[in-house]
Amino acid sequence: MIRDFSYTSLPQRVVFGAGSLQHLGREIDALRARRALVLCTPGQRDKAERVAAMLGAQAAGIFDGAVMHVPIETARDARQAAHNLGADCAIAIGGGSTVGLGKAIALDSGLPILAIPTTYAGSEMTPFYGLTEAGLKTTGKDARVLPRTVIYDPELSRGLPVALSVTSGINAIAHAAEGLYAQDANPVMDLMAEQGIAAMARAIPAIRRDSGDMQARTDALYGTWLCGTVLGCVGIALHHKLCHTLGGSFNLPHSEVHTVVLPHAIAFNAGVAPQAMEVIARALGTPSAALGLYALAKDNGAAVALRDIGMREQDLDRAADLAVSNPYWNPRPIGPAERGLIRDLLQRAWGGVPPVEG
Numbered sequence: 001m002i003r004d005f006s007y008t009s010l011p012q013r014v015v016f017g018a019g020s021l022q023h024l025g026r027e028i029d030a031l032r033a034r035r036a037l038v039l040c041t042p043g044q045r046d047k048a049e050r051v052a053a054m055l056g057a058q059a060a061g062i063f064d065g066a067v068m069h070v071p072i073e074t075a076r077d078a079r080q081a082a083h084n085l086g087a088d089c090a091i092a093i094g095g096g097s098t099v100g101l102g103k104a105i106a107l108d109s110g111l112p113i114l115a116i117p118t119t120y121a122g123s124e125m126t127p128f129y130g131l132t133e134a135g136l137k138t139t140g141k142d143a144r145v146l147p148r149t150v151i152y153d154p155e156l157s158r159g160l161p162v163a164l165s166v167t168s169g170i171n172a173i174a175h176a177a178e179g180l181y182a183q184d185a186n187p188v189m190d191l192m193a194e195q196g197i198a199a200m201a202r203a204i205p206a207i208r209r210d211s212g213d214m215q216a217r218t219d220a221l222y223g224t225w226l227c228g229t230v231l232g233c234v235g236i237a238l239h240h241k242l243c244h245t246l247g248g249s250f251n252l253p254h255s256e257v258h259t260v261v262l263p264h265a266i267a268f269n270a271g272v273a274p275q276a277m278e279v280i281a282r283a284l285g286t287p288s289a290a291l292g293l294y295a296l297a298k299d300n301g302a303a304v305a306l307r308d309i310g311m312r313e314q315d316l317d318r319a320a321d322l323a324v325s326n327p328y329w330n331p332r333p334i335g336p337a338e339r340g341l342i343r344d345l346l347q348r349a350w351g352g353v354p355p356v357e358g
């Protein structure tokens with residue numbers, strides 16, 4: 001049955017395909033950019049240098065200080081560098097941390113971003129940004145931070161380590177899974193979500209078998225585009241709230257925390273979102289959405305326990321308090337009255353036991 005819906009598409013240009021980085025010059029010209037600042041993490045400097053070399057005189061410089069969760073000090077340094085170098089565009093080549101740094105610059109200056117993603121986080125498709133100040137992460141939404149152009153070149157993710165490929169892929173699946181029961185879910189995004197989960201569920205075991213399998217890398221990046229689009233267009237719920245709390249306040253690694261929490265958050269919502277569960281299970285090719293996600297992580301070597309990715313058991317109470325104090329919309333209530341249920345969920349996730357519905 002088709003529900004009533006409203007849907008706003010976001011204005012972006014996407015160029016997809018192995019070797020598509022070759023179109024960089026054409027895409028920079030289309031943005032009318034003359035001096036582009038290239039952003040990366042220290043570990044991805046070689047890729048940034050390749051981009052700068054391709055740009056020649058259109059390269060304003062390289063800023064290689066991107067780190068996870070965009071500390072405000074890093075954002076200030078990058079904004080200053082963009083200003084000092086007279087940049088009129090930012091090129092972010094890397095994962096969500098690098099795209100996030102580009103967003104911090106765009107938020108301040110309105111500079112257009114051209115994103116070249118090398119992980120499966122999906123930030124390039126969203127108008128959401130995150131900034132961390134004094135240990136507290138705030139997230140926001142602003143049209144200025146939405147990258148104008150995205151170049152998806154699977155060749156650039158060939159070297160993404162297998163462990164990170166698995167967890168980053170599940171980070172992408174999380175966007176699509178929650179999009180299926182989001183407050184503003186719509187049939188267009190439902191289609192993209194199902195195809196995105198299916199592409200990623202195909203790609204993850206194939207990449208684990210052979211990290212250089214370009215068909216699998218292409219599937220994964222296609223899934224990234226689909227799942228990231230869902231994240232950018234419809235809302236998020238309990239799962240993302242828990243991950244933002246655990247990542248932002250306890251400094252847990254982003255894609256790993258998504259991988260551990262997702263089966264438990266999906267199980268929590270299973271009873272109130274049966275149609276979404278059906279779609280997720282069908283896309284995964286398993287009878288149960290929550291157990292299928294748990295198996296996808298475990299069978300592909302990812303950690304399935306918060307205790308194995310740096311969470312201390314004594315911090316679970318505080319995490320539950322934070323998660324319910326300012327909850328995101330969720331199809332099932334998750335306010336202070338549900339604090340005990342959320343604490344139980346976190347305990348299960350901490351121990352790494354299979355998810356329990358209800």
Ligand SMILES: NC(=O)C1=CN([C@@H]2O[C@H](COP(=O)(O)OP(=O)(O)OC[C@H]3O[C@@H](n4cnc5c(N)ncnc54)[C@H](O)[C@@H]3O)[C@@H](O)[C@H]2O)C=CC1
Nearest residue numbers: 041043069095096097118119121123126128157159160254
């Ligand atoms: N605003 C949004 O819509 C979204 C934001 N995010 C944010 O993105 C951040 C996490 O992004 P991730 O992509 O998970 O991690 P990341 O960008 O921090 O990358 C993780 C590590 O992998 C390395 N790396 C990246 N691509 C590589 C490649 N192809 N080969 C080898 N090494 C590579 C990076 O240098 C880094 O050391 C978080 O801060 C999260 O909050 C994530 C999703 C959506």
Ligand SMILES: O=C(O)/C=C\C(=O)CC(=O)O
Nearest residue numbers: 100128129130139240243
């Ligand atoms: O949790 C996610 O994967 C999606 C959104 C964010 O990470 C928000 C942000 O820090 O940019």
